[in-house]
Amino acid sequence: MRPTLPYSLLALFVASTAQAAGRIELDQVLIEDKQQTELESATERLHEIPGASNLVDMGKVEQGRVASNQDVLAYQPGVFAQSAGNDGIKLSIRGSGINRAPGAHGSGVYTMFDGLPLTGPGGTPYELFEPLWLSRAEVLRGANGFDQGSLALGGAINYVTHTGYDAAPLQVRYEVGSRGYQHRHISSGQVLGNLDYYVALTDSEYDGYQAHSSGSSKGIAANVGYRFNPNLETRFYLRYRETENELAGRLTKDQIKHDPRAANAAYLARDDSRPQPGSTWVGNKTTFYLDDDARVEAGLVYHDFPMDLREGPMRLKVAYTDVSGTLNYLRRDTLFGHESKTTVGWRTTKHLPNSGASQFARTSGDNFGARSRDFSYQGSDTVLHAGNDLELVPDLWLTTGLAMIYTRRESDVTYPATGGKVSQHDWDYAPRLGLRYDINPQLQVYGNLSRSVEPPHPWSLIWSSTSNTQPIEMQNQTATTLELGARGDSALGHWDLAWYYSQVRHELLAVEIVQGLPAKEFNASATVHQGVEAGLDSTLWERPGTGKLSLRQAYTFSDFHYRDDDEFGDNRLPGIPMHYYQAELRYDWPSGLYAGVNTQMASKVQVDYANSYHADAYALLGARLGWNSPKQDWQTWLDLRNLTNKRYAATVTPGYDDAGQDVARSTPGESFGVYAGVSYSFR
Structure with a gap:
């Protein structure tokens, strides 16, 4: 527990004691107090939203292997995150982007770094996701990302980077494990008067589980903040990262059962790969405190993310550059004697004119022939x-909101022919209505009704066309969602439970027509997304001086299906398991030693829209052993994955109608693996 002394007296006492001992440790007290305050503030902020959310504390995640965003989002109800064998993961919240293959772009979830946009008209590229740069992640499921400007079906995720306030002056971390896995990290962060900084260098490499699936990455993250006076502060951000991944391709169900480490023969023969030559994300956020109850936040972001896609019978060199701006006004008032909190915001993200691609014929590896197409x-x-948010009566809050969205999408083929251009301009809207009631400090109930809007990616207009020269037009995906839920603390522990029902129109669904070529995306007929999300963190037994036994659980039920489709009737949408469960049973000793066992279970997954074939259900077991020193400087751990060496499909990239045939649609999950790590923080 934190001391109850006033902070100024506590700091004076610590400084005096440290001087008497011949050393000064005041900076350490400042850093630790700031970190606790930020986590508590985030918890309180999410508690004020009339809907489901998740808060991921990276301090807990880092007590084991942290290889990708899959490890960050583990044990989170309502979130499906599975690795595709490299940095790219298949991420879906409430069926968002359910059938877009893990790869260069994600969709259906509005993603931010430090409250500033990463997601743009072209989706969400994955190469800037280095988890060891983060202090926490905030997941706002569904319409609950409204105040961040998110209108996506899956909501929003804000990945928050360390700053000088919550980072050690020096930290080094090293992870090593099965199949050539290595992950190295060094960082520094400090507060120097009114200025603070954080800088981190990270690199990784791995051989991969499948043949021809090795990869590597290296990057830097930095930010510097300055407080000019109590009413004005600013922070500059930088992220740069390079990744390179060989591509093993997808396997059949029979291959996963008998030879899961094989590569898809076509991918292997062509030597497919996906180099990301270097992505840069630079941003600034400046906050003006107008008074104690009002502030303005202004943000600006430049994002450059080129790609060199050497997949299938082509090589695609893509140049993407976005610029984004945000402006938010937040105010707290008293309205007719009732407390009121208001947010007015604006955000925009625009592709710069150099965004485009050139396509070349390709035989294998780096070899490529004539240019076949240019498009922007x-x-x-x-x-x-x-x-x-208006407090109608004590502890009963009414949430209202309205968003207007303007989207523009253009795809233009400039070679070999000109004039193949599609330009779409759309206005749309998204209202929101919610209620939350704190029955007592340990129980809150809530509900909300909302609308979401998601436009297609500009590249979908090209790749979904049957012609190489004439893109097609597509409609925005919209959904109306009702959500009901509750959360609280009880004798069972801290829990949360949410149910949602979404009627989706013009859902953007992708289907792989020809293996090795990008999936084509189309507007579907009417669909339904409904589900239940449940989380429970329980202390099963605790005795002072002896230790604590705890259990954390996350369960997600996902029912996504057509509504009377002319061809597929009420078929389930492929790609995501209906039942997904994760749990960890853990014992902590007072010395800092901990040990636990964990499980992950998933039901079968349909692999085509005709529901003619499926990937099998699976259950995995794991274990973890580690030690955190009482001074919080040394940390070490051993992480065992898939103890029973289960063979299973981690992700599915659906086909249209496989007619009951076993087609290569699945990426195999990793087999038994051993990972170890050590970290030291100089404070």
Whole structure:
């Protein structure tokens, strides 16, 4: 527990004691107090949203292997995150982006770094996701990302980077494990008067589970903040990262059962790979405190993310550059004697004119022949949103909001022919209405009704075309969602439970027509997304001086299906398991030693829209052993994955109608693996 002394007296006492001992440790006290305050503030902020959310504390995640975003989002109800064998993961929240293959772009979830946009008209590239740069992640499921300007079906995720306030002056970390896995990290962060900084260098390499699936990455993250006075502060951010991944391709169900480490023969023969030559994300966020109850936040981001896609019978060199701006006004008032909180925000993201691609014929590896096509991607997303929380009676809050969205999508083929251009401009809207009631400090119930809007990617207009020269037009995906839920603390532990029902129109669904070529995306007929999300963190037994036994559980039920489709009737949408469960049973000793066992279970997954074939259900077991020193400087751990060496499909990239045939649609999950790590923080 934190001391109850006033902070100024506590700091004076610590400084005096440290001086008497011949050393000064005041900076350490400042850093630790700031970190606790930020986590508590995030918890309180999420508790004020009338809907489901998750708060991921990276201090807990880092007590084991942290290889990708899959490890960050583990044990989170309502979130499906599975690795595709490299940095790219298949991420889906409430069926968002359910059938877009893990790869260069994600969709259906609005993603931010430090409250600033990463997601743009072209989706969410994955190469800047280095988990060891993070202090926490905030997941706002569904419409609960409204105040961040998110209108996506899956909501929003804000990945928050360390700053000088919550980082050690020096930290080094090293992870090593099965199949050539290595992950190295060094960072530094400090507070120097009104200025603070954080800088981190990270690199990784791995041989991969499948043949021809090795990869590597290296990157830097940095930020520097300055407080000019109590009413004005600013922070600059930088992320740069390079990744290179060989591509093993997908396997059949029979291959996963008998030879899961094989590579897809076509991918192997062509030597497919996906180098990301270097992505840069630079941003600034400046906050003006107008008074104790009002502030303005202004943000600006430049994002450059080129790609060199050597997949299938082509090589695609892509140049993407986005620029984003945000402006938010937040105010607390008293309205007719009732407390009121208002947020008015604006955000826009626009592709710069150099965004485009050149396509070449290709035989294998780096060899490529004649240029076959040039085309450009243009697009912008602009959202103006206003929301209010009004306390109607004590502990009963009404949430209202309205967002207006303007989207522009253009795809233009400039070679070998000109004039193959599609330009779409759309206005849309997204209202939001919610209620939350704190029955007592240990129990809250809530509900909300909302609308979401998601435009297609500009590249979908090209790749979904049957012609190489004429893109097609597509409609925005929209959904109306009802959500009901509750959360609280009880004798069972801290729990949360949410149910949602979404009627989706023009859902953007992708289907792989020809293996090795990008999936084609189309607007589907009417669909339904409904589900239950449940989380429970329990202390099963605890005795002072002896230790604590705890259990954390996360369960997600996902029912996504057509509504009377002309061809597929009420078929389930392929790609995501209906039942997904994760749990960890852990014992902590007072010395800092901990040990636990964990499990992950998933039901079968349909692999085509005709529901003619499926990937099998699976259950995995794991174990973890580690030690955190009482001074919080040394940390070490041993992480055992898939103890029973289960062979299973981690992700599925659906086909249209496989007619009951076993087609290569699945990426195999990793087999038994051993990972170890050590970290030292100089404070």
